[in-house]
Amino acid sequence: MTRFLDYKSPAGNNLIAEWYCRISVEARAMFDDLLDVLSKKAIWSYPDFKRLDDGLGEIRWKCDKKQYRVIGCSWKEPQGYLLLIGCTHKQDIYDPPDAIGTADKRRRGLQFERKGGICEHQSPEDCTPEEQSLS
């Protein structure tokens, strides 16, 4: 069973949880279900998962006519997966634009500079209107 972890910024903010609260409730429910199913799957494969370069990978789903991606990497234990950044994707363009580069930077920061942190992934039970209005 795969255990998901969230990236935390050097300031201690859970950037995955913050992103989660900014997307639509439909996209959130799908993200939760997708992680739930993937946590039980021995082998992840396309179309719900795609390997990127340098050991990164993206969890993929579509909702509200948008392609959602959460970029991450295997972490420490073989069955740990670190979620580094959430984004959307349209016609080969990520939003935020350098999502893959940011994910890579965050991972390297954790690995080599001890910048940032990680915590057990746990989708917020409810997102406040203030958090949602940031989208």
Add this chain to the structure above:
Amino acid sequence: MSTRARKIARLKNKAYRDAFIGSQISVGLPFQIRALREQRGWKQSRLAMEAGMLQPRISAMESPGAAKFNLETLRRLASAFDVALMVRFVPFSELVDWSERFDPDKFNIPSFKDEQASEESVRQAEAAVEAYVAIGHEAARAALGNWAQQLEAATQPFLTTPTANIWASPEISATGKQRKWLSAVQGQYPTGPYGRLVESGAPFSVLPLALYQGVSNVLEKATIPAKNQAATGLLSAQAA
């Protein structure tokens, strides 16, 4: 907090509840379709042919959120896989429990033909058990008692599963446990009726049900002989 408790907590939000229903369709169905297709060893093109659809549509239906499902589409897929389809309204707790149990790697729904084969295997297993009982001398009876006791120990975790729900039961449908159970039975009694059933080449998927029902019968006959007067009478006559 368990994953179930966390899901229930999120469902307190009405908008999330509504979205959860949608996501169970948009995410759950693609994994079910892919699992059923792969179990049958089909490529997407084969499923497309069986369902009378185009391959790109199958591809979309296997991608989370990429396809809109309607009942006619699901009916056609059910027909292609030769499985039943249940659409019903349920409490949220039931949907949560289903999502907790659902494991795409172990999701296995036999086609009608395989179900029929399973029933035939049950009949064969019962006949094998009857024949075993009917050997009818004291040594065989003692062996049966010993066999039954050990089988009972080996299968105890599974015997509480209602037969009608055997395919839906996570305990039985879990492939690892099926194998564990099977190897426990086979390992101890390679020449018993179930060992012979395995040797006969019956499909692996039909064995758990056959084993469960056959073993239940054996246990009943072995531990409550009065319930089977014919068998015990025969045994007594042979012993005398």
